Amino acid sequence: MAKMNVKLQDLQDLYVEQLRDLYSAENQIDRALPLMAEAATDPDLKQSFLDHQVQTQEQIGRLEGIFQTLGQDPGGHTCKAMQGIVAEGEDMIQERAASAVKDAGLIASAQRIEHYEITGYGTVATYADVLGLDEQASILRTTLEEERQTDERLTLAAQQINVEAAES
Template sequence: MTTLKNLQDLYVEQLKDLYSAETQLLQALPQMAAAASNPELKAGFLKHAEQTQQQIKRLDTVFADLGEQPGGHTCKAMQGLIAEGNEMIETEAAPAVKDAGLIACAQRVEHYEISGYGTVARYAQVLGKRQHLETLRVTENEEKQTDSILNTLADTINEEAMRA
């Protein structure tokens, strides 16, 4: 069990949670792309995998600045979200219906990440870690942009799924 003595300890613990979440997601995104039938959705998952690699590198710089190692923690929430994504991948469904389901799973992931990055950014601000704050806000904004892209794709794909 982890002992958290102060906000700095909580900050590091939450960063480790995000690092675990991102590394798990990086493995899952190619599988989601392979399961998607809509070319834009497929490309979006692959693009987000590339973006996730950059987000992990940003977290690496934050950990290096803190003199901490990113490992040693498993994000159980992301494990669950990925398990739901895997269930959708394995579900038999019309292509547009499966794509709509994949978007639902992806948006749950994005909302989890938006929440996580927003939280650690606020901790960084309170702790006076201005460079971390800027770095974390970049990633938070990327996650919000990804969610927006998924919303746009859902508009079209949900219509197709309705006609399936």
């Protein structure tokens, strides 16, 4: 039988651990977005990646504020899921493909990132609600809404780029 992990004794512990996961993920994304922007050929897609990097840096700042309020260190955790998603995005960056096909692949990679973030922020916002951390829940929902908007922006870009990719 597996030994119980006593590090996570209650929902507060899980909340902090999930915040650390998102903090790690956001920092990985912050490093990946300029590479994705550089690899993109569609000017709107390129700008979308650059805009999202600025937003990602704001989101990192929000998380750091939450950690400060909690009296916790944001470090010490690596988001392994985001490592894998980013690695797949890096593979797409290196792929030899027609421009529109590569852009379509970059969008797919970016949407995987967004969907992970949407899930993560939805979860921690709910935990914050249950824990009575209303201000933190509101901050987390702001980020959640930004992630949803980014996903929608990528979907709109994909509608055009996917057609171009099919024609190439």
